[in-house]
Amino acid sequence: MNDAPQSPPSRLDPEAIPRRDFLGRSALWSTAATLAFAAIGMARLPRAAVVSSPSRKFRVRIPETLPDGEPFLPSGRSVALFRDSQGVWAVSLVCTHLGCIVKAQQRGFECPCHGSRFTSSGVVEKGPAPAPLVWHKVTFEGDECIVDEDARVPAGTKVRA
Amino acid sequence: MNFALATLLSGGGGAVNDGPLAAGIKNFANWLTEPTRYSVSSILAIAAVFYFRKFFSKVWVITVFFALATGLFVFAFQDPNFNAIITKPDNVPIIILFATVIFFSWLSLRRAVINDERTKRGEPTLEGELSKQKVFTWPDLVYIELICLVLFTAALLVWSIMITAPIEEPAATARTPNPSKAPWYFLGLQELLVYFDPWIAGVLLPSFIIVGLCAIPYLDTNPKGNGYYTFDERPFAVVFFWVGFVLFWVSFVILGTFLRGPNWSFFGPFEFWDLHKLEPMVNVDLSTYFWVELLGKPRPDEPLVREAPGIIALLGYFLVLPPLVGKTLMKKMVAEMGMVRFNVFMHLFLWFVLIPIKMGLRWTVNLKYFIGMPEFFFNV
Numbered sequence: 001m002n003d004a005p006q007s008p009p010s011r012l013d014p015e016a017i018p019r020r021d022f023l024g025r026s027a028l029w030s031t032a033a034t035l036a037f038a039a040i041g042m043a044r045l046p047r048a049a050v051v052s053s054p055s056r057k058f059r060v061r062i063p064e065t066l067p068d069g070e071p072f073l074p075s076g077r078s079v080a081l082f083r084d085s086q087g088v089w090a091v092s093l094v095c096t097h098l099g100c101i102v103k104a105q106q107r108g109f110e111c112p113c114h115g116s117r118f119t120s121s122g123v124v125e126k127g128p129a130p131a132p133l134v135w136h137k138v139t140f141e142g143d144e145c146i147v148d149e150d151a152r153v154p155a156g157t158k159v160r161a
Numbered sequence: 162m163n164f165a166l167a168t169l170l171s172g173g174g175g176a177v178n179d180g181p182l183a184a185g186i187k188n189f190a191n192w193l194t195e196p197t198r199y200s201v202s203s204i205l206a207i208a209a210v211f212y213f214r215k216f217f218s219k220v221w222v223i224t225v226f227f228a229l230a231t232g233l234f235v236f237a238f239q240d241p242n243f244n245a246i247i248t249k250p251d252n253v254p255i256i257i258l259f260a261t262v263i264f265f266s267w268l269s270l271r272r273a274v275i276n277d278e279r280t281k282r283g284e285p286t287l288e289g290e291l292s293k294q295k296v297f298t299w300p301d302l303v304y305i306e307l308i309c310l311v312l313f314t315a316a317l318l319v320w321s322i323m324i325t326a327p328i329e330e331p332a333a334t335a336r337t338p339n340p341s342k343a344p345w346y347f348l349g350l351q352e353l354l355v356y357f358d359p360w361i362a363g364v365l366l367p368s369f370i371i372v373g374l375c376a377i378p379y380l381d382t383n384p385k386g387n388g389y390y391t392f393d394e395r396p397f398a399v400v401f402f403w404v405g406f407v408l409f410w411v412s413f414v415i416l417g418t419f420l421r422g423p424n425w426s427f428f429g430p431f432e433f434w435d436l437h438k439l440e441p442m443v444n445v446d447l448s449t450y451f452w453v454e455l456l457g458k459p460r461p462d463e464p465l466v467r468e469a470p471g472i473i474a475l476l477g478y479f480l481v482l483p484p485l486v487g488k489t490l491m492k493k494m495v496a497e498m499g500m501v502r503f504n505v506f507m508h509l510f511l512w513f514v515l516i517p518i519k520m521g522l523r524w525t526v527n528l529k530y531f532i533g534m535p536e537f538f539f540n541v
Binding site for chain 2: 125
C-alpha cells in the first residue's frame with residue numbers, strides 16, 4: 001500500500017561512507033606514505049654521497065737529488081716527504097686548525113687561511129693551530145715508498161729502505 | 162721607533178722610481194698599518210673625533226678629508242703593489258664600503274651634534290621636527306623608490322659588464338690558494354679564527370654576535386635616542402657602536418682585504434706580497450709564560466694543573482669582573498637595568514672585550530692561548 005517512492009535521503013541522515021571518515025583515512029594514509037618515503041630517504045643518508053676518491057695509499061719515488069731537509073711534494077697529494085741520513089718520513093699538509101692545505105716554505109710550512117706556521121717536522125711555531133702536523137706511515141717497496149694517508153705514526157718515526 | 166726611522170729612511174717599500182717624498186709617505190703608511198699601531202691609532206682617532214665632535218662635524222672638515230683621501234688614493238693608485246690589491250674585482254666594493262661607512266658615520270655625528278645643541282636650547286630635534294610633516298606614500302615615496310631601483314639596476318648592470326667576476330684557479334683538494342680569503346662579509350670571522358679555536362671563533366662568537374644583537378632591545382630599555390641622533394644623551398652606547406661596528410667589524414674587513422697577504426701574514430698597503438716573508442716569531446701559551454718563564458721550571462704534565470693560570474685568569478675575568486664593575490664603575494647602570502639585564506649585558510660585553518685583548522696579546526707578546534688543552538680540544 002505504502003508504495004510511495006522513497007523520499008530522497010535527508011542531509012541529516014547518516015551517510016553510507018561517512019565523509020569525515022574518508023577524509024580522516026586519506027589523511028592517515030598520506031601521512032603514512034610520506035613517512036615511509038622519508039624513512040627510505042633517511043635510510044640512505046648514512047652512505048656518504050661522494051664520488052669515491054682514489055686510494056689514500058700511494059706509491060711514490062723520491063728523487064735522488066732531493067737535499068736533506070727539503071720537502072718533496074707529490075702532485076695531487078697533501079703530503080710532504082723528507083729524507084735525511086736517518087731515513088724517510090712523510091708529514092701531512094692538512095692544517096690541524098681547520099684543515100687548509102699548508103704551503104711548504106723555506107723553513108717549514110705556513111697555512112694560507114689563518115697564518116699558522118709549522119716547522120718542517122710539523123711542530124706548531126705560530127698561529128692558532130692547536131696540534132702538530134700528523135706524520136703518515138711510510139713503508140719501502142724496493143726503492144719506492146708507499147705512503148698511507150690513513151695511518152699515522154708518532155712524530156719522529158723515520159724509515160730506512 | 163728606531164726601527165721605524167730606519168725603514169722610513171731606507172725606503173724599504175714602494176716602487177723603484179719613487180722620489181724621497183713618495184717613498185716616505187708609502188713607508189709611513191706601511192709602518193702605520195702594522196696591526197698594533199693601526200688599532201691604537203684608530204682608537205685615538207675615534208676618541209679625538211668624539212672629543213672634538215663640534216669641529217669634526219663641520220661640512221668643510223669632511224670635505225677637506227674626502228679631498229685629501231681622494232688625492233692620496235690617486236697618488237697610491239700609481240703604486241704597483243697598491244694597485245694590484247685595489248683593482249682586484251672583488252675588492253672594488255670594499256673601497257665603496259670604506260667611503261660610505263665614513264660618510265654615514267660622519268653624517269650621524271653631525272646630526273647628533275646639531276640635535277644636542279638644539280636640545281640644549283630647548284628646541285625639538287631635527288628628526289622630531291621632520292616627523293611633524295607628512296607626505297603621501299604615492300607619489301612622494303614610491304617615486305623615489307622607483308628611481309633608486311632603476312638607477313641601481315643600471316649601475317649594477319654596467320658594473321657587472323665592466324668588471325667581470327673573478328674566477329680563481331680550479332678547485333683541488335690538495336691545493337689551497339695562497340692567501341685563501343673568505344668572501345668579504347666573512348673576513349671578520351676569518352680574522353677571529355686567527356686568534357681563537359674553531360669552536361670559539363666559528364660557533365660561539367658568531368652565536369654571541371647574533372644573540373647579542375637580538376637582545377639589544379631587551380637589554381637597552383633606555384628610551385633616549387629613539388628616532389633621533391644624539392651623542393650627549395647616550396655617550397656609552399654611541400661609542401660602543403662605533404668601536405664595535407666601525408672600528409672592529411669594518412676594520413676586520415679592511416684588514417682582511419688589503420692587509421692580509423700570502424700565508425695570512427700582514428702586509429702594508431704598499432708592500433710587495435712576498436711569498437717568503439719571514440715573521441721570526443714563535444707563539445707561546447700562557448702556561449709556558451707562567452711555568453717556564455716566571456717560575457723557571459718545566460710545565461707540569463697534568464693538563465689541568467698546567468693550564469691552571471689561564472683557567473684562573475679567565476674564570477676571574479668572567480665571574481669576578483661583572484659584580485666588581487657593577488659595585489664600582491657601573492653602579493648607575495645596575496640600578497637602571499636590574500641585576501639580570503646587567504649580568505647578561507656584562508657577559509656579552511666581556512666576550513667582546515676578550516677579542517681585542519687576545520689580539521693585542523698575540524701581536525705584542527706572541528700569546529697563543531690562555532688555556533691550551535689540545536688533549537680535550539679546549540683552547541681559549
